[in-house]
Amino acid sequence: MWALAFVAAFSFGVAVRVALADHYHTHNGYTHGLVHGDYKTDGSYFGRIFYYTLGTDYYCAVGDTSGGGTYFDMVVRLDTCSVWSRREFRAFQDECAGFGAAGAYDSYNGRWLLSYHAHYAHDPPRSSCRIYNA
Secondary structure, three states: HHHHHHHHHHHHHHHHHHHOOOOOEEEOOOEEEEEEOOOHHHHHHOEOOOOOOOOOEEEEEEEEEEOOOOEEEEEOOOOOOOOEEHHHOOOEOHHHHEEEEEEEEEEEOOOOEEEEEEEEOOOOHHHHHOOEEO
16 A cells, blocks of 8 residues: 555656646647747746637736746737736846746636646756846
């Protein structure tokens, strides 16, 4: 019994680690996540989900993980949803200090096709993150 519990816990840990390791990927046909700016330290990033199917509302957001808990989101129907951190925060913020979020909602059937969730940058290390005014 303990062996089964250990295997189940280990499998869950591996699944969570894999899910968190990808800052941008495709799941169930929806390409989404945190998108780098021109450089990983250029002070900007995007929260983005690409258009995939009709009748779907696309949610995207960028957020601040530095303690303020600030985020900006939007919803788009029938097009790609993309939010730029530099425009929304009106400041430069390295992507390691923020997150990009995305979700897809079937407005006809009232169900999430891709649950709304966040993606975080994989580098640079959080200790080198910068937030500074534009």
